[in-house]
Amino acid sequence: MLRRTYVLLFCCLVWLVPPAMLTGCDGGDAYEYDGYAGQGVTDSEIRLGSSLPLTGHASYLGKQTLRGALSYIKFVNENGGVHGRRIVLDARDDGYDPPRCLANTQQLMIHGNIFALFGYVGTPTTMRILPLVEEARVPLLGMFTGANGLRIPFNRYVINVRASYYQETGAAVLHLVQDLGLKRIAVFYQYDAYGFDGLTGAELVLRELGLAPVARGSYVRGTNDVTDGLKRILEERPEAVVMVGTYEPCAEFIRRADAAGLKAVFYNLSFVGGEELVRRLPHDLKSPVVLSLVVPPPTAPEAPRIMEVASDYVAHLKRFFPDEIPNAVGLEGYINALVLVEGLRRAGPDLTREGFIDAIETISNFSLGGATEISFSPEDHQGMESVFFSVLRDGRFELVDDFRAVLAESDTAGQGGAASADQGGAQ
Known part of the structure; x- marks a missing residue:
């Protein structure tokens, strides 16, 4: 009872305090979101939340990850969405700063009415939110980081796509x-x-x-x-x-x-x-x-042989973000979105968070075209294992x-x- 009182007080404070003033939160404590605002799913939308660097010295990584993912999400939305629902992504800038990432995530969970977290960028930032993810049981999918702490110990609510x-x-x-x-x-x-x-x-x-x-x-x-x-x-x-x-x-x-x-x-x-x-x-x-x-350069001659979706990424990026140059970071974001959508499709129209994770765990030998496949299971939440090497010439x-x-x-x-x-x- 005492803990619930403290949690209620915390949630009230978060409601009153602007996001910029929450950057001092420690992140080492987990919180119960007893009064969680919603599940982020309506008849017409699926709402996702993301925190990633859109300004600062890692902004290139954040912007390309986001635009790569949006290239596929926009394409899916144009074609009717998933089971008639559009995907809406609420992306917030954290400047590659862990306290800002934590504050963004708290706001998304309490006020953002999100179904899942998606497309985070960076190890120190993503690791900071793990207690929140585990406590609130909100899926976290498709992070641009190979951190071991996102893989061990196994966490049902954390879904990695890339190699570590x-x-x-x-x-x-x-x-x-x-x-x-x-x-x-x-x-x-x-x-x-x-x-x-x-x-x-x-x-x-x-x-x-x-x-x-x-x-x-x-x-x-x-x-x-x-x-x-x-x-x-x-x-x-x-x-x-x-x-x-x-x-x-x-x-x-x-x-x-x-x-x-x-x-x-x-x-x-x-x-x-x-x-x-x-x-x-x-x-x-x-x-x-x-x-x-962990993915080939999308415009490399070998890319279609390794994964044909690289060509789809190039085409969709040109359509939705014509000023951007295709790159491996963006291709990772695109593949993360592809896995997200496949999981949503398999979860069916009666979408729940637990059902979504169950659906992700049924993805096995899912082809990206060429030689690359993605597989998950109830014991393994990392989809790809491949590592490629390139040299500057x-x-x-x-x-x-x-x-x-x-x-x-x-x-x-x-x-x-x-x-x-x-x-x-x-x-």
Whole structure:
């Protein structure tokens, strides 16, 4: 009884306090939404809520994820919706800031009359809302993050589509060591849940190979201050650097490390945002830059062979967002929306949250065209397992089938070298 009183008081405060004033909420506590406003389903609409960075240093990732998803949602709505209901997405900007994401989600749950949460972007932001999701039993689907904490322990209300960061970093480290023969590997990471996830994934695989990072360097989320992390890594002369960050600080690190004379393979996770990373790098880099992806670049010649829906994404993006350039981030958002709609269709016209999750769990060997399929089950809420690799060539990332091709045009292997950190360009 006492807890219900506290919960009621909290809900009343949230009703009275504007969203901007809720950013101090901790997120470590779970709340019961006894007076929840509704289930977000009417005869004509299905309402979804999303919080993602639409401004700030990760805004490219948020905007492309959102526009990719909306490209498919708009197409579905034009063709009658799902069982006669249009999908309405209430997307709110969190600037890649966990407290803002938490406040947005609280507002969506209490006042937004939403059926489910969809299309969140980022590990530190999405991880912050997990207690709310579990307590309110609201489905959370299609996040642009490979965080292990969204997969273990298993949560019935969390539905991942993409491969995990452990899978990305694990596959990359195996290639670096076994295919390229590199042993001196450093890790540069964002100092938060996202960076720790990538760091742990790299360390686990290195340990299995009898190795450990020769250096670890980090930076603070929301900044481009890579000086300390760069210095730590340059001192150890690595042959490869596993990079777990966003496009601006990672580009700053690569540019300064290259200028300082470090010859190494710079490997980046998919979350970095490849297109924006390239835009910030010089054209005369001396070392290869590698990017892992969980979907192929949509305009790559190989894309239709891997997943034919890449062509649908390109066509729908051109129709609904004609000024946008197709990219892998947007394709992920598009596939997330495709899974969402398939689940809604299977759930039938009498839509409930539990019925929706049951429907998602029936999706098995669901073809995206080409060689890619999506499968879920009551014990497994991650739909795809694939990891692809691409290398930067002539101002764009190109898929590579043989990882050894990474060094085909480089003399990097075995030549790790470093100058002092303050020689690495602008501070």
